[in-house]
Amino acid sequence: MITFVTGMIMILQFFVPATQTMGETIQEWFMIIASAAIFLGTINLIQVHMHKVRYKARNWKYSPVTLTGLAAMLVSGLFFGGIEQGGAFDYMFQQMVVPMGATMFSLLAFFVASAAFRAFRASNWRATLLLLSAFIVMLGRVPIGAMIWHKIPMVSEWIMQVPNLAGQRAVMIGAAMGGVATSLRMIFGIERSYLGGTD
Numbered sequence: 001m002i003t004f005v006t007g008m009i010m011i012l013q014f015f016v017p018a019t020q021t022m023g024e025t026i027q028e029w030f031m032i033i034a035s036a037a038i039f040l041g042t043i044n045l046i047q048v049h050m051h052k053v054r055y056k057a058r059n060w061k062y063s064p065v066t067l068t069g070l071a072a073m074l075v076s077g078l079f080f081g082g083i084e085q086g087g088a089f090d091y092m093f094q095q096m097v098v099p100m101g102a103t104m105f106s107l108l109a110f111f112v113a114s115a116a117f118r119a120f121r122a123s124n125w126r127a128t129l130l131l132l133s134a135f136i137v138m139l140g141r142v143p144i145g146a147m148i149w150h151k152i153p154m155v156s157e158w159i160m161q162v163p164n165l166a167g168q169r170a171v172m173i174g175a176a177m178g179g180v181a182t183s184l185r186m187i188f189g190i191e192r193s194y195l196g197g198t199d
Contacts, residue, residue: 007187045070133159 006026013023049063076088084090116134121127139145140156185191 004187004189007183042070133163 009019009022009026012019046067049067051057052060052063053067073089073092076092080088121131136152137156137159139148140153145152145156182191
């Protein structure tokens with residue numbers, strides 16, 4: 001019932017001016033609940049990793065590293081300058097978290113290359129079309145493409161702005177429709193997995 005009423009108010013605020021204030025109030029409540037959820041998530045993280053260390057579960061050796069990092073960031077943020085530039089928290093974030101994030105994203109390049117190698121096998125006409133399009137786009141992004149033929153950059157830009165953009169919009173529309181369908185299932189009580197059950 002709470003989900004239904006809240007969801008209907010959030011929908012109606014875009015169409016019924018009288019519900020706009022209620023919608024803004026619910027959004028403020030959301031921020032408060034999200035803050036509480038972060039606190040509960042931190043407690044859950046500590047419990048899960050303490051349990052792994054206590055019972056020597058699989059890959060438990062990474063748990064002390066996780067807990068140490070959590071404690072270090074928490075203490076530095078609360079007692080040593082907070083998020084001020086040049087403080088301990090900012091230093092650890094810039095010198096540790098950012099490089100580790102960059103490392104994780106750089107590893108994605110290998111997965112993308114592997115997926116591209118599998119996708120670009122010209123086994124049928126669709127894969128062949130994908131292979132040719134990708135080759136033209138990549139050739140149009142480097143100087144040698146214009147040296148081969150001066151219109152290759154134009155063709156590359158057309159591929160990116162017309163067929164590629166159309167495909168992206170189709171994916172976005174499909175994702176939006178899926179989100180709307182899931183939201184309606186939750187509002188009308190059909191989808192209840194967010195309550196912790198499978199029914």
